[in-house]
Each structure stands twice: as C-alpha cells, then as structure tokens.
Amino acid sequence: MALKRGFFLIVGLCSLVLGLLGILLPVLPTVPFILLAAYCFARSSDRLYLWLMNHPWFADALKNWQAQGAIRKSLKRKAYIVSSLSFLVSIAVVPLIWVKVMLACFGTGLIIYLRSIPEIED
Known part of the structure; x- marks a missing residue:
C-alpha cells in the first residue's frame, strides 16, 4: 500500500509541476495536469489534495469539474x-x-x- 501511495504522490507532484509550467509555456496544457494532480493526491496525500482543492487559482475549476464535468x-x-x-x-x-x-x-x-x-x- 505504501508503494502505491508513493507512486501516486510522485505522479501527482510531477503533474502539479507540469501544470504550473503550463501556465507559462503554451505547449503544456495546465488543466489536464492539475486534474491529474488532484486525482493522484486524492489517492496519496490528504494534505496536498486539500491544499490543491482549496488553492485560490485552482479550487473553483477543480470543484466544478468534479461536480459537473x-x-x-x-x-x-x-x-x-x-x-x-x-x-x-x-x-x-x-x-x-x-x-x-x-x-x-x-x-x-x-x-x-x-x-x-x-x-x-x-
């Protein structure tokens, strides 16, 4: 179980970094990477998941996506x-x-x- 959580944590952190870079770089899409980070954090780190879901830049979009797609x-x-x-x-x-x-x-x-x-x- 720890290996699975570690995998999701690493993928989530990498996705978050790529999503943040996507804000500045036109070739990297921000939204899919932030959605993937939220998915991974939900399976690995309650603290990071809550941070992302309450972040002023991403919370509204993530909650709308989660509730209504x-x-x-x-x-x-x-x-x-x-x-x-x-x-x-x-x-x-x-x-x-x-x-x-x-x-x-x-x-x-x-x-x-x-x-x-x-x-x-x-």
Whole structure:
C-alpha cells in the first residue's frame, strides 16, 4: 500500500509541476495536469489534495469539474485568449517553419479540445 501511495504522490507532484509550467509555456496544457494532480493526491496525500482543492487559482475549476464535468464560461474564455496569445507569440518568435506549423497544429488542437469542454454559466 505504501508503494502505491508513493507512486501516486510522485505522479501527482510531477503533474502539479507540469501544470504550473503550463501556465507559462503554451505547449503544456495546465488543466489536464492539475486534474491529474488532484486525482493522484486524492489517492496519496490528504494534505496536498486539500491544499490543491482549496488553492485560490485552482479550487473553483477543480470543484466544478468534479461536480459537473464542466468549467465556467469566463474561465474557458480566458483559456482561449491566453492559449491563442501564447501560441501566436511562439509562432512569431520561432524561426523554423516546421516548428511554426507544429505550434499552429497544437494550438488548433487545443482550441478544438477547449470547445469540447462543457460550460457552466458564470
């Protein structure tokens, strides 16, 4: 049992770090990593799970996702704006055309994924 808890703790911590990096880096998706961290912490550490579920940045989105499988409309709008801007800046800065195309494909995929997430009215 300790091995299983340790595994979930390590995966949760790695997911949390990747999710936090995803706030700054356009290629890393923040939400899936934070959701995975919450899932792992629920199975490994009550203290970290409660910290994440009560964190001012993530609590609302996590609770909405947990209860309804959806996110607030305003959060979705912010995700569209921040993702689009970060991908556009990255595309403008990168000199290699194949990287520009790859970033454009990732950005398009992310927008399609965001559109598929159910919304909650604010």
